[in-house]
Amino acid sequence: MKENKKTYWKGLEQLSNDPEFVKHADREFPELPSNLSEEGNASRRDFLKLMGFSLAAASLAACETPVRKAIPYVNKPVDINPSIPNYYASTFASGGDYAAVVVKTREGRPIKIDGNELSPINKGKVNAIVEASVLSLYDKQRLAGPMIAGEKSDWKTVDEQVKSKLASAGTVKVVTNTILSPSTEKAIQEMGAAFGGVEVITYDPISNYGIVKANETYYGQGVIPSYHFDKAKTIVSFGADFLGTWISPIEFAGAYAKTRKISKEKPEMSRHYQFESNMSMTGANADYRTPIKASQSGLAVLALYNAIASKAGAATVSAPKVEIANIDKAANDLWAAKGASLVVSGSNDPNVQVVINAINELLGNNGSTIDFTTPVHFRKGNDARMNQFIGELKGGQVGAVIFYNCNPVYDHPRGAEVAEGIAKAKVSVATNGTMDETSSLVQIVAPDHHFLESWNDFEPKFGHYSLSQPTISPLFDTRQAQDSFLTWGGSSSNYYDFLRMNWESSVFTQVETGGEFQEFWDKALYNGVISANKITAALAPVGDVSAAASEVAKAYKADNAGAELVIYTKVGIGNGTFANNPWLQEMPDPITKATWDNYLTVSQSWAVENGVTMVEENTRKAQITVNGKSLIVPILVQPGQAKGTFGLALGYGRTKAGRVADGVGVNAYDLLEASKGFVNFDITSGVEIAVTADTYKIARTQTHQTFMGRENVIQEATLADYKQDASAGRYKPEIYKDGEFVKPSKISLWKGHQYSQHHWGLAIDMNSCIGCGACTVACQVENNVAVVGKQEVLNRREMAWIRIDRYYSSDAAADDLTGLEMASENPEVTFQPMMCQQCNNAPCETVCPVAATTHSSEGLNQMTYNRCIGTRYCANNCPYKVRRFNWFKYHDNKDFAGVNIAQNDDLGKMVLNPDVTVRVRGVMEKCSMCVQRIQAGKLTAKREKRKVQDGEINVACAVACPTDALVFGDMNDPNSKVSQLLKIEENSTSALKEVAEERAYHVLEEINVSPNVWYFTKIRNKEKNEA
């Protein structure tokens, strides 16, 4: 079966994947480059000779058409038809990070992951990491089979050795990140039964143990509740990046966006306060953001508690006085929205979390926005037990240790000690899929399948289940870790049967009352998710706030003079598990827009004091020393960084992740401290920062900070203004013509197009765009967009078809042009997704000398690669700077093989979308509005002899968007969602649609290029607009 699939695909899809063809392509002009490089001073004659030769060679090569094979299956599976995609419901899970997904496969290979709309958790949405995870399946650095002592082995030997060694090891410990799978937990216990029991030690690289611990003391149960951001009218977050990285960001982003959507019918939105040190993506979306020092954060929480308590008539706690802006304002808003508000904190300090619980209790949020009846399982890590275990491991008290898909040597603060301890264990086994920092130290590696090759089940929340199923036969000689556990435990059952049996006895009985299990199973597998109609008991406080409050009052200081390091997680790289994925490395960070690096974020005032200036990408390096450990990191000046604090991201500095991630950035896990019984991400003492003389370049895709007050680009208003006038904040340029001022669209050089059938358009709500970047990766996967690597990003040659422009506000006067370039100390942030605007009066089309970019009868600006000769006139004439030029051949080029892995080796190429051309050197490319999807959708409608239905054709960015900020559709269809949003009433075939929605505007409206992409003004829930 496996062989069939591979050969079949190679045969029929010769498009770009046939090795023979690839070889040919490589050999086309062997002499030309080498000759040129040999002769440094090649004369013009030589050049002409070579030209002549290459012309002849080109014609010759073209004449010899290679023989192409078409190889059908021997026995074609019924439901696999070449060129027709199949979709399978499955589940992405990496530790406690979870998303129910739908996997698109072509000819038996997964090529795209979208969210599963049936999921009550991520509701059809994904984030960048989930989108990108399909590429890690085709990573040729995955282990191809089991290893013993670093040598290749086979499963039989491995099983024999593990069994005999475990039997004599004494204690068996399984170290893991959060396991969401009930059947996996059961399989581990089954294995344990054969060896006198195993202990499962769970830790999470991004620990939320503080919440678990706090709930244990305060509510009597160490669980994390479900948070309902969608029910909250006032949201206060102390450093919790809940839109980007905190616990269940996809779910929270979707719920949060619901409270941020605004229309004339519903002119209400939530108000969001953020108190934090680093500028996080969540903070960037807040209405009121207050930069605070990490050392103050506990006191800020106490201040809020006291403010609320005095309103509620409850006892206040004694706390050192601290001046923090907006605390009282937040308290007032929270109190006004009692029962429909939410206070969260990203702190891992259990005492702080207890105070947070107390605040939410005073506000009556427990039971409304905080739901203990459906606790979540995303973070089961126990920092205290892990700490203790590392001690045991180091002390040689551990007989056998099995690392189940976790990498503590890299991603635990005491990784070095784990590394030391592994050697002392009698038996060490890892199921990790690659030779990473941990698995390279163990005796036996029994590599697990990739999640797209596996069966598994998940219970992300109490009573909510999902399944994952294989979407491809295993590519390598790997084995599902659960099968390994069962085998080692002496069971003859395979994991699939084990899983089914487990479901028959547990989930089936909870969900169904009678009926056939087979029917239930088929349905569950088809849908991917299933919910039992059950909840657990609500929790009421059993603890008291005073003890925790006095601890907090002791531990935090109102005025800490020393430098503070706040270690955070990036939206793209996360905890570093997927660091070896070039799509994620090249995804610009939502805030800093930096790629391929982590760096020390510093405040603007600190930079001025220390003479660090960042001119575009050029910066200096700093040495950071934390309690004796030091690292050299580049500096990035970050507006909004709290004074006296510094930020550094986790997930970098991998040493054995693979060719993409190794040596990129520094490992910040080393600086975390675990001594207080929990992993502490805020280092408030013993931090020294010294600027070094070394210079460095950080590859950022956007080096300007502000939009320089250009209201033709960013248009925004406050909620109060919007309520009075729906067009508040709109900039309406007018142009003088024949004695009067008219709208730019009234003056045109062009006759205007007619779109008789479809008129594709995109509406982008800047109010709900949170800047997460899921769209950019989704676009990269869908459209075979090349990864170019750090140097080329520095050269401004990144290839992304969609980018998210991030603008800071400036507090300079409108005429102070130099001052306007500088962002405010604590700026407002606006995110603006920018892609080809598909102009009706497209400036690019008029300047192309070969008509390679033309207009379609459906409103699309078409880019024809095979016609393009690379003059780049179009890019020069594009006012939105969204065209991308292929400066190099990024595919089949050894210079890019290390970064552009999806287009360079046979395995990586399996991820390419066969419906989209891989572009060559010298041609222009840009957003096509997923024309391949439009064509496919139209064809389906034609085959079924019906009209295209709204929603059946959707662009990759809009599908991925967790907040539904992008809405795509046919503007000729008055009932489509996009027409309704824009309030296009008349059903005309004209390219110029009358849009009645007051918030909708075109970027750069005055030049009247008449885009088919509309933006909606950003509305801030603020009293007044301030910088």
Next chain:
Amino acid sequence: MLSKRSLVGIRLNFQTLAVLFFMLIGVSAYAVDPAVANSDEAISAGKTVFNANCKQCHKLDQKSVGPALRGISDRRPIEWAKSFIKNSQAVIASGDAYATALYKEYNNTVMPSHEFLTDDDLGNLLAYIEYGDKVDPNAAVAGAEGAATGTGAGGGIPTEYLTVILGVLVLVLLLILVVLGLIISVLTKYLNKQPLAEDDQEFISQKTDIGKIFKSDAFIIVVTALVVALVAKTALDGLYSVGVQQGYAPAQPIAFSHALHAGQYEIACQYCHTGVEIGKSANIPSPNICMNCHMHIQNVGGKEGISPEIQKIYDAVDNNQPIEWVRVHNLPDLAYFNHSQHVAVGGIECQTCHGPIQEMEVVAQHSSLTMGWCIDCHRQTEIAAEGNAYYDKLVQLHSDSKDALKVKDIGGLECAKCHY
């Protein structure tokens, strides 16, 4: 497969109908069992069953792999026919004389069992066998003639006519040249006899210096321009043919004959090329499709033993080794072509692009598959809009125009329809 859209199809249709016509005269003497239903629904339902299960080996009025079927209800009782269709081997094993004789007559070719057919299916099938697709011989001829004249009228001025017209024009011009020459000589002779001034005399009697003409700038320029134009034209034509593989007919690993399968046995193209109406690829059939028939048919022309070519299918299946066919039609990667758009939506015949495939022993690339060829067809082809709600609005907007709605009118010439 054969409709009025392709010239090739019409010719074949006509042949087939002619054969049918003569056959019908010969074999039409039978009486249909009255128990066989004769309603339109039954016949059309039966046709579906027939096409799905029987057509590969049977024809209604002609011997094929199996016997001609029409008149079965006269030859045998209906119940016998039903049980034979369901499981012929059981009937033969029961010692039924007719069945045994039939089996022997057709070289012991096993007919697969069709246990899955319901009694209704069988009833409908018999209805179709007896009453379906009966062609009135007179109507058939008339229809074929109508079709033939129809295409003649629709084609515009054929290229052969153009050549003839050109030839005649050249002839006329030559004649004019000769006549002019004659007139000149007559006039010269006449003038020579007249008393004229010396200047005039000299003018009349002057000789044309051919050498001077050859050396003249004008001549050199014209000749050079002609040579350059010819060379350029040849070079351009040569360059245009780079990568065009019209006529490419590589040897295939199995000497599969479309002439036999699609031509002689009239197996529908879609029977093997299963993707043609649903997807981008038409699909080369996998051996399990071959085995539907070749499980029983082991040699050609009723020969004994297993044909070495058919043996290759068995080997592929036995060894689980896929057959490596050589692709004949190769489009460049930059062009997106979808079979279902053309076949299922547009109703284009396979032969329109692939040529008379049913006559090809070895498949050859019939069309040039160049972009010009695609575009030409898009300019000329009308949209099959009838009954397809997708096109309603386009048809309505186009209704003012005198011309039919063609592919070019709905964006069929735009780049991003094929290049993305």
